[in-house]
Amino acid sequence: AVEFLGDSARVCPAEPAVEDGRPVEAGEDFADVAGQRYAKRALEVAAAGAHNVVMSGPPGSGKTMLARRMPGILPPLTMEERIEVTKVHSASGEGNGTLVTRRPFRAPHHTVSTSGLAGGGSNPRPGEVSLAHHGVLFLDELPEFSRTALEALRQPLEDGQVTISRVAATLTYPARVTLLCSMNPCPCGYAGDRRKVCRCTAGQIERYQGRISGPLLDRMDLFVDVPRLTRQELREERQAEESSSVRKRVSGARGIQALRQGSPNSALSGRRLREVCALRGDAETLFSRAVDRMGLSGRGHDRVLRVARTVADLSGEEEIAAEHVAEALNYRRSHLVGR
Structure with a gap:
């Protein structure tokens, strides 16, 4: 540093890290998911156009497994996108200062607060929706999230950004995400299942689904049913596409x-x-x-x-x-x- 300041040494510009060609971690591959061709096709369409998706199905049908493999079918981040994502993560205090090279995948727990999901706080920071910028925001068990937190997503889903107003300043964070949600069709999880009888009443099912507002559902592009597969269907499945x-x-x-x-x-x-x-x-x-x-x-x-x-x-x-x-x-x- 002393030599550089004294003009006795030159420092070459740092080269950005080269993409290693592996957009997902080992094991996170569509080929691991047996069956569910309809759901896989829907996720392919969603990835191709950055569309929002709701997957509905009983426990054990593979909804979470499919969701966690969606980043692997997304194209690599461009250099401009990498810089944008790195800026957001830096503003939140995450990361170690290196350039983010993989598309974000954020999966907050359903107990997350409104400010934790959409951003805010006394010292405003980016929320999960901004930390998933140019990537995937996965909300598992969608009806279990607080209605206030879910309603806070309406603006970023429509505008691609979150505006947080405080007395001292107004901050705007980018939030161009692919929203991927999963849910059970009813409280017990087995409404419409071919092998297990649902024990919920019509009123219970209506109240459960009513936790998600119409305006939020109206901002979703694809609604996908993910049924449980039979043992025979799992055995008959050929080599799945990677x-x-x-x-x-x-x-x-x-x-x-x-x-x-x-x-x-x-x-x-x-x-x-x-x-x-x-x-x-x-x-x-x-x-x-x-x-x-x-x-x-x-x-x-x-x-x-x-x-x-x-x-x-x-x-x-x-x-x-x-x-x-x-x-x-x-x-x-x-x-x-x-x-």
Whole structure:
């Protein structure tokens, strides 16, 4: 340091760490999950367009196992994204000063406070939703979270940032996340299960599901049922696809979106949404009928279009076809939608 200050020595700029090519820890691979092809496809679509997901199913169906493997199918962080994520982690006091190279995966416990989830406190700090910026925020057992904490997520899910106002200052933290939630269909967890009888009353199920507000559910893009597999289904499962193969398709779709609009499809809005997600022919007819039958809200209408655009991108198609719309609509078919 003395030699450098005295101009007798030169210090070369530090080179950023080279990505080691392993976006997930060993063992966290989609190939480890037997069956659940529908859920895996839904997570692939969600990863490709940065869409929010709710998985519902009985205990032991694999919801948490699937969720923890989602970072492995996401494309690597760009240098700009790495810097943004590192800044947030530094503001929270996390990290050791090195550049973050892997997409964040945050899984707070359901007892987390509102400020812990969304950010805040007497000395405002980023919450879990900001610490998951450019990554995945996983909320396991969604109805068990406090309603106040969940409602605090509405702004960041819509705007991609959290604003915290205090007398001394107003702070804004980035919060562009993929929200991934899991829940049981009822208090006992076995409503609709093929092998175990649910012992909950209709009123108990309604109150349990009612812990999640309609406005929050309206901000979710995909609703996925994850049933328990039978022993025969587990035995018949062939070699499952590895995360690396899925990640190639996801990265390809993200690349298409970056060239077309400079952001994931989940961020499309306004006139740009209408331009990129324009429907024609059979696709327009199918969607118009579905909007009336399913009673989609304005926000739900736009979310179906964004998911359909992502499905088309995964297929490498420039135009959204009827089959792409049909798949997107199928992800809105849930007992949670429209209640």
